[in-house]
Amino acid sequence: MNSASLRDRALEQTPVCSSRWIGLLDDERLDLVRSVIEQNSLYSDTILLCDVAENGFVTIDFKHVVVPNERGGLLLGFEQKLKQSIDRALTVWLKPLGDRSSLRNLRGIEVRND
Secondary structure, rough: OHHHHHHHOOOOOOOHHHHHHHOOHHHHHHHHHHHHHOHHHHHHEEEEEEOOOOOOOEEEEOOOOOOOHHHHHHHHHHHHHHHHHHOOEEEEEEEOOOOOHHHHHHHHHOOOHH
């Protein structure tokens, strides 16, 4: 890509969720995303659905450790599938991990995630 096309892409408007998506109940949104997960054994064996928000944020976690060189492709593929089958504004977010440092925990240091 040349610099002009990169600049054009950077200036594109971020897609917003359709009125159909926004009008769904929380359980209906969860069911739609779950159906996409269940249609693909890779997703159903790997992805744990945590939350689906009205703003299009789909928060997931992994059922088991996924190595970094496989994680990116899995997340991008899943997001693309959601965009194609449900709504083009959906974005996948991986559930954040808390601070796992036992040394900081022993010293009484608390890391806030505000």
